[in-house]
Amino acid sequence: MGIRSSGWRAALAAFVLAGAAALVGAAPAQAAGTGPCDIYAGGGTPCVAAHSTTRALFGSYGGSLYQVRRWSDGATSNIGVLSAGGYANAAAQDSFCSGTYCTIVRIYDQTSRHNDLTIAPGGGANPTADQGANAAALPVTAGGHKVYGVYISAGNGYRNNATNGVATGSQPEGMYMVTEGTHVNDRCCFDYGNAETNNMDTGNGDMDAIYFGNLCWFSPCSAGPRVAADLENGLFAGGNGSWTANTGRNSAFVTAVLKNNGTSTYAIKDGNAQSGGLATRYNGSLPTQAGYNPMTKQGAIILGIGGDNSNGSVGSFFEGVMTSGYPSDATENSVQANIVAVGYSKSVTFPVNGATYRLTNLAAGKVLDAVNCGTANGTAIQVWQSLGNTCQQWRFNSVGANKWTITNVNSGKVLDAVNCGLALGTAVNLWQSLGNLCQQWAVIPAGNGRYELVVENSGMVLDDQNCGTANGTKAQLWMWLNNTCQLWSIAP
Numbered sequence: 001m002g003i004r005s006s007g008w009r010a011a012l013a014a015f016v017l018a019g020a021a022a023l024v025g026a027a028p029a030q031a032a033g034t035g036p037c038d039i040y041a042g043g044g045t046p047c048v049a050a051h052s053t054t055r056a057l058f059g060s061y062g063g064s065l066y067q068v069r070r071w072s073d074g075a076t077s078n079i080g081v082l083s084a085g086g087y088a089n090a091a092a093q094d095s096f097c098s099g100t101y102c103t104i105v106r107i108y109d110q111t112s113r114h115n116d117l118t119i120a121p122g123g124g125a126n127p128t129a130d131q132g133a134n135a136a137a138l139p140v141t142a143g144g145h146k147v148y149g150v151y152i153s154a155g156n157g158y159r160n161n162a163t164n165g166v167a168t169g170s171q172p173e174g175m176y177m178v179t180e181g182t183h184v185n186d187r188c189c190f191d192y193g194n195a196e197t198n199n200m201d202t203g204n205g206d207m208d209a210i211y212f213g214n215l216c217w218f219s220p221c222s223a224g225p226r227v228a229a230d231l232e233n234g235l236f237a238g239g240n241g242s243w244t245a246n247t248g249r250n251s252a253f254v255t256a257v258l259k260n261n262g263t264s265t266y267a268i269k270d271g272n273a274q275s276g277g278l279a280t281r282y283n284g285s286l287p288t289q290a291g292y293n294p295m296t297k298q299g300a301i302i303l304g305i306g307g308d309n310s311n312g313s314v315g316s317f318f319e320g321v322m323t324s325g326y327p328s329d330a331t332e333n334s335v336q337a338n339i340v341a342v343g344y345s346k347s348v349t350f351p352v353n354g355a356t357y358r359l360t361n362l363a364a365g366k367v368l369d370a371v372n373c374g375t376a377n378g379t380a381i382q383v384w385q386s387l388g389n390t391c392q393q394w395r396f397n398s399v400g401a402n403k404w405t406i407t408n409v410n411s412g413k414v415l416d417a418v419n420c421g422l423a424l425g426t427a428v429n430l431w432q433s434l435g436n437l438c439q440q441w442a443v444i445p446a447g448n449g450r451y452e453l454v455v456e457n458s459g460m461v462l463d464d465q466n467c468g469t470a471n472g473t474k475a476q477l478w479m480w481l482n483n484t485c486q487l488w489s490i491a492p
Contacts, residue, residue, distance in 0.1 A: 043328055124199065185456065218236070441456065
């Protein structure tokens with residue numbers, strides 16, 4: 001699909017404005033009907049994969065963006081755009097999922113190559129198949145319209161091992177994704193891009209994917225979160241891995257950019273997806289370690305996981321593409337301007353900072369409770385019938401963008417992941433406030449007034465063990481399973 005002449009001029013203007021600076025200003029706004037893939041095509045590096053749950057990435061695209069599956073009856077529905085080249089029809093999802101809950105089970109490729117993403121199978125790092133994302137978890141606004149992103153918790157992931165046209169071997173490619181700068185952790189690996197076709201780690205250079213998060217593979221690292229190149233067996237911030245000039249970006253929305261010519265060069269960029277241009281964090285030679293020069297890309301596509309199904313990371317995904325060929329800086333600047341023009345925004349209005357609530361598990365019908373109204377560090381947490389006392393009341397205090405401490409009113413101690421555990425089944429207890437991620441929680445909507453509670457250090461969710469309904473059933477942490485045992489009402 002060719003780019004309109006106005007899009008070509010915008011790309012050229014962006015290149016002129018950029019000059020030699022690493023941090024480039026925003027390119028002129030694109031003409032109506034121009035999407036990122038039109039811009040890439042006009043630059044001679046067409047999209048071979050284009051994924052988004054929020055908008056069309058071609059000016060003429062009028063098909064489906066993603067598919068949701070309903071919990072109540074297993075029925076599926078494709079969610080499309082409001083008009084060709086436009087934004088997702090979130091109202092169609094809301095209507096289809098009304099009275100129940102939905103999972104994102106497919107993200108359609110908007111190119112003609114049908115490189116759709118479906119829920120990932122198990123792999124070398126984790127043999128268990130992944131789960132699809134909660135479809136209602138990430139409501140945002142784009143182009144003035146309500147839309148939904150893809151909220152990745154520990155255990156969520158998508159993949160396509162049988163792609164068409166994606167770079168293999170030492171072929172050049174570029175890619176970008178729009179993510180959140182505030183929904184990250186330091187586990188492996190929130191990736192989007194090129195990976196192995198057998199779900200295994202098959203060696204250096206077999207991957208070429210964008211990573212975003214706080215994991216420092218090659219020390220020293222900047223504070224992050226940062227864009228890095230997952231080239232397999234390493235998250236490369238630049239050069240041979242450690243590159244402290246890659247100082248990262250924590251804006252609400254982040255444009256993450258990677259390109260790799262397959263034989264000599266790769267580049268990493270990031271930008272605020274709401275304003276301004278791209279910062280070049282690295283542009284230079286491929287790693288000199290064995291296997292990376294030349295690259296040996298295999299051509300699968302992953303989202304939210306590593307190439308071997310390492311699935312402990314968290315992240316947010318709104319849109320992303322992969323190209324054939326090595327995009328120019330001018331093209332990427334113009335794509336960034338197009339992204340900024342979308343006007344991504346997000347507003348978290350619940351829970352109310354400082355308010356006190358009861359947490360009722362949907363499967364058990366019982367409330368989150370401190371065992372025996374304990375006040376000591378290490379007091380266990382369970383579900384119990386509602387008694388109306390302060391041992392079952394929890395105060396939410398904001399500590400950042402949708403990050404909360406959850407304090408037991410009776411004891412004054414906070415809800416804590418025991419020993420900062422990362423294993424499935426990690427217990428939760430009460431502990432004095434330590435200010436760490438093991439005591440910070442995200443409140444994630446699932447629809448119908450129910451929520452997931454996600455602990456920040458591991459990305460796992462608060463879970464009613466074995467979906468127990470008896471008083472005294474243990475509360476624990478588990479990967480997201482798309483069931484009611486992990487849903488909670490939060491009410492006074």
